[in-house]
Amino acid sequence: MKHIVCTLLFLSIFYKSDAQKLAVSTDSIRRADSIPELGYAVITADAIKDLNVLGFHKSTLKNDDTKALPDDYFHLGSNTKAITAFIAGYLVERKKINWGTKFFTLFPDWQAAANPAYVNITLADLLSHRARIKPFTSGAEFQSAPKSTGTKSEQRKIFAKYLLTNEPLPLNKEPYNYSNAGYSIAALMLEEASGKTWEDLVEEVLGKGLKLRYKFGWPNRTDDNQPSGHWMEENVLTPLPSTTSYNLNLIEPAGDISMPLADYAKLIQMNLAGLKGQNNFLKAGTYNYMHYGLEKYAMGWLNVNTPEKHISEHAGSAGTFYCYTLINKDKNIAYIVTANSATENALKGVFKVLEVMIKSSE
Structure with a gap:
């Protein structure tokens, strides 16, 4: 018994140390590539292995009131398509x-x-x-x-x-x-x-069905304490105020949902579990069709689908946030990286973080 306890304690310290190393590396990249706030998650079908948010809501205001929080919402952009x-899929099954x-x-x-x-x-x-x-x-x-x-x-x-x-x-x-x-x-x-309406269907599925939090539109549109999106104005990274006249109403079903990273990670975990053959909110066969039903791009997901490799992915940005999602069915792992900036430097940073995550997890 004593041996088992010691082993579990060692594993706990090991994983904590590994997570801390990832956090330090990620924050270093965030700072170097001028990303005000960045979030990341490492997911398997059975667990959220790591999830963190770092930085600040606005590039122009860095204090305790604007510090990144676990419940911060990130705009998913075209990940809304999935x-x-x-x-x-929910309506097809019904x-x-x-x-x-x-x-x-x-x-x-x-x-x-x-x-x-x-x-x-x-x-x-x-x-x-x-x-x-x-x-x-x-x-x-x-x-x-x-x-x-x-x-x-x-x-x-x-x-x-x-x-x-x-x-x-x-x-x-x-x-x-x-x-x-x-x-x-x-x-x-x-x-x-x-x-x-599509909005009512989102509430029926995400809100009532899955108990997940979400918003339509920008995270700070109705709450100034949420992250601001950023873009470049006269070569200066600038946060967009909540009053900015910029909406995606006509293409909302393609790219205008925001979610806290933890809630979005749960949704991605369900997709991964479904791809691994587990029925959950949807049937495993429905997940397989959504991800791999057609070559290159199926239902809301880009894919690589060969006997040796089964990967689905998507990126999303309306110019002020960026979200990238990668699901590796074969290795039973998924990654999410989110940022409240979509500049060229921010995108470089996002994929540097992804590379570090993959190296530390596989």
């Missing part, structure tokens, strides 16, 4: 919709005015960027979109009609053509199939 796909459901099966009255190129697009096509919808990855593209009022759902409906009457992307040899706007149309399908 959440929308997760909700789709037989509200199928991956192969065609858009115009749900909206037959729209077909006459739509571009014929879109006649057969499905939910899976939209979630995997195979519907040839224009990307809407830059601010300039939104200048041509119709201005609308009403609820977010109503605005996205007008946006979807606009998209479907326009020309598609030209045919090409790429396996997929990335599109934020495609996710707005996919969300419309989920709304029609369920009778609920």
Whole structure:
């Protein structure tokens, strides 16, 4: 018994020391690459092995009141796509919709005015960027979109009609053509199939179903004590105030959820456990399809899927935060790195941290 206790004590000290080393290395990178606040997590199917947040909410104010806290929210950017796909999987399992459901099966009255190129697009096509919808990855593209009022759902409906009457992307040899706007149309399908708005579905799944915390939009939009996003203004790293007129309402299902790192880590852990064959909130087969159902990009996840390697990943940024997620099914491990800056230096720092995490964990 004494031997077992000593062994456990040694392991505890060993892992604590390992975590401390990772924290020191990560904070050094954070400072060197001018990242105000950075978070990271190392996850297996059975445990959150390490999770930490370091730094400050704002680059311009560094004191105890702005120090990084475990409950800080980070903007997930395009990692939101995997959440929308997760909700789709939830509805598919409940037989509200199928991956192969065609858009115009749900909206037959729209077909006459739509571009014929879109006649057969499905939910899976939209979630995997195979519907040839224009990307809407830059601010300039939104200048041509119709201005609308009403609820977010109503605005996205007008946006979807606009998209479907326009020309598609030209045919090409790429396996997929990335599109934020495609996710707005996919969300419309989920709304029609369920009778609920996308926002209500997020609450049903993340909030009530999984007991996870989340926000729509920037972390500091409704709470100045949350991290500010940062960008460069006149070559100076600058925090964006909560009043900044910058919203992603039209493409919210593609990239506008914020979560505390601990809650997002739990969601990623569920995905990893599902890929390892465990049924949880969704069935293992649903997770496998979402991550590996199609080559290169499946339902909200980029992938490498060969007999020797099974990896899924995604990065997300709307220009002021950055989040990168990597799931290695074969090694039963996942990594998350988040930052409240998306400058060139910040991205370098994020991937330096990822490299250190991988070296210390595998």
